[in-house]
Amino acid sequence: MDLTVIITTSPIRSHPSTSLLESVLSTFHYAGPEFCACPLLIVADGYRAKAVQEEGEVRRKYDGDKAAMRSGYVTDEQRDNYEEFKRRLSSYIDAGTAPFQNASLLALESRQGYGFALKAALGVVRTKFVCVVQHDRVFMRKTPMDELVRSMEADEAIKYAGVLMRSNLHYVDIFIGKYGVKMLDEYRRLSKRPPELAVPAADYGNGAVADELCARYPKCDVKYRQLRENYLKSQPYNKHYLHDHNASGEGSTNVTLLPTAFWYDNIHVVRTEHYRDFIFDPAKKLVAKGGFVEDKLSPAIMSAIKEEGMEQGWGRYGCFLLDDHAGVAFTGHLDGGSYLTDEERAKSQQKWDSMNERVGALKLET
Secondary structure, eight states: OOEEEEEEEOTTSSOOOHHHHHHHHTTGGGGOHHHHTSOEEEEEOOOEEOOOOOTTOOOOTTOSHHHHHHHTEEOHHHHHHHHHHHHHHHHHHHHTOTTOTTEEEEEOSSOOHHHHHHHHHHTTOOSSEEEEEETTEEEOSOOOHHHHHHHHHHOTTOOEEEEOOGGGTTHHHHHHHHHOGGGHHHHHHHOBOOGGGEEETTTSSSHHHHHHHHHHSGGGHHHHHHHHHHHHHOHHHHHHTGGGOOOSSSSEEEOEEEEOSSOOOSSEEEEHHIIIIIITOTTTOOSOTTSOHHHHHHHHHHHHHHHHHIIIIITTTOEEEEEOSSSSOSEEEOOGGGGOOHHHHHHHHHHHHHHHHHHHHHHHHO
16 A cells, blocks of 8 residues: 555643554554555654743733643643653654664754654655644444545546544535535536445444444443434435445445545545645645645635535535445544643643632632
8 A cells, every 4th residue: 555654743742652552553454454554654743942931021922821731831741741752752663662673763953843843754655645634533334445545546536535524524514514505516426436445334324333433332332322323313314325225244344535624633544646746736825834734724715615515615625525324424533632741631620729729719800
């Protein structure tokens, strides 16, 4: 597979830890053996030292915790923890310790933010495709990544393919709600069912797949089943996708690539050239330094559709979502707080207790 997997980390996002990364990498087997064998590039974003405010000094815009985090400023403790994280990660990579045996580390000297940290990674990638995986996103079930890349090899119109998550499980309904039912026929016409994405019906697109996922994550059982029930009742899906989809569990079935007007930062595969030369073209200004890729890019795609229509406006971006019509997502989100040490968890609790006390005092005063 001509693919590099990229994961970005930062000292200010969800408590960076090698344990969290190991949990993410431990789910790669759901994406297939070819995916597991791909080179992995871990990007460690830089940071800014937060200066101490002197008495009487005018308050700076990044003095608050949230503002500081958005601006890339870290405390001495965050800095020390992050440097230790990078040292530990480097030692695992150098020793070829599983699951980091295919990994390399790109440590950035200055803070770039998610989007430009990814841009830096693209500068050293040599494969035709990249799969961007967030540091806290996991595969939850079998996902046809090898088949997806082969379908992109065969069809250059597929430039971006996002892997379905819970928030875009009902994307057809989301699209129709935004652009109207009159766009449904064109939306259906632009959807793709590539022959490369003909997969075993026993593994994809049926109720047994959903039941297995619910059993694997019992805390989410009720939520997942309700989402699936709503999915199966959706009129756009029934009329245009489910009626001719093989959900018998026998033979093969075809996964659909649904057009999307939103560029989701969730796990996605993109042509390296498209990412590097088009999305990050300085003249287009589609990604802001310090921000996420989807922040400015998604509104640009939506504007292009309104101005030029789906065929031309959306076509330049070529964004799709991978959906096997099982009615459950392929990917999920890990709680980074679960990977805190006992000491870090205690400090976090103290911080929240202090904030709650301040808020309570304000309410009493008013």
